[in-house]
Amino acid sequence: MDKLDTMRTFLTVVQEGAFTKAADKLNLSPQLVSKYISALEQSLHTRLLQRTTRRLSLTQAGAEYYQRCVQVIADIDEMENELTQHAEVVSGTLTVSAPMSFGSLHLPQLLMDFQQAYPAIKLNIKLTDLKVDIVEDGIDVAIRIGHLADSSYIGKKVAPIYIAIMASADYLVHQGIPKTPAELQHHTYLKYSYSDDAMLFAGFEQTSQSLKFNENLIANNGELLVNTAILGGGIVIQPTFIASKALAEGKLVRILRNFEPKPMGLYMVYANRQFLAAKVQCFVNFVSQYYGQTPYWDDVL
Incomplete structure (x- = not known):
């Protein structure tokens, strides 16, 4: 036995x-x-x-x-x-879900490198900022950004995700630089649809009361909001993986550094560790080492 x-x-x-x-x-x-x-x-x-x-x-x-x-x-x-x-040669179709902006900005090179290492694996990439049901939607691996909640799924952290508060230099010259999160209420604010921005500052005593932002523009895409901020459209709160190039080039200025929200994480989420398909294991192992502890988009800041 x-x-x-x-x-x-x-x-x-x-x-x-x-x-x-x-x-x-x-x-x-x-x-x-x-x-x-x-x-x-x-x-x-x-x-x-x-x-x-x-x-x-x-x-x-x-x-x-x-x-x-x-x-x-x-x-x-x-x-x-x-x-x-x-x-044996690992093959099959691998279905991956990822956030829209992260996928368009930072997945192409990774996907090319992965397919060079595993040419027999076909990739089906689904970009969405909505939370998908891995099992119901037939997703092998979901790349997610946030604070991972307890669940029956397996979550593997890939990299830290830092959140910056930004505006263009021209906007700040004309409208002034806020010194506390509470002063953001007096500025033009560019809101991301899926975030509760008042909760971003919940850990600071100065902002224990809910903030009421002047939400002049609401959009479900971070790149659109960052590009609007570059043009002087207002203040934006977005991840550095979207804004690092604009920050490095001086098109945006980072403000309220002492009040930046807690870093989130970039995770790979999949259904079950036991009897994990070889194609999924290959992708998880590959991505987990790809960006490193300090991702390249934060190296320039």
Whole structure:
């Protein structure tokens, strides 16, 4: 009886909450599942599960063993996936979702480099600033920007995303430079549709009350807002991955540096680590090392 088989059976029993459900999922008989668990407990000389007529529950030793099993099995699956990638050509269509501006500005070179490394993988890129349902929309990997919420998905951080408050020098000469976030209420503000900008400053005592911005222009695209700010249209709050070139060239001036919102993260999100498709694993591994701790768009600032 293989030790890994018994560990996988134990994990499935815990996750399904019953021997019969685990047996159905593993395509085994309930008797064989019970035999595997008993053999595992005997080999460990400890009871892992409390069995009653109504339910199963983990003992303290069982809970500790379960956590170790999850990591061991995940590591083995990942190792086997990597070995499989070396043994055969990785192919198939990989569907990737990414934010609109980040995708258009910073994905083209990455995608070219990835396809040079994995020419048999076809890429289907879907750009949207709306949050997609990975499973329902058939997405293999979603590139997301923000503060990753707890979920059943796996999230791997790729790089930090810094947020800057900016305006053109000409605008600031004519309208003045705000010294606190509260003074932004007296300026022309260029708003991004999907952000709650008052919440960006929620951590500062000076702005404990909700700010009421003078939202002269609202748009669902950060590049449009940054380009409008360059022309003197107002003050904009956007990520440096959109505005770094304009900042480096002096077309925009960074203001309120002491009040900048907390950095967000650039993440890759995918459905499940276990039995991860080789094409997904290749992309995740490739992107996770691509931008580095200080992305190139922040190197110029």
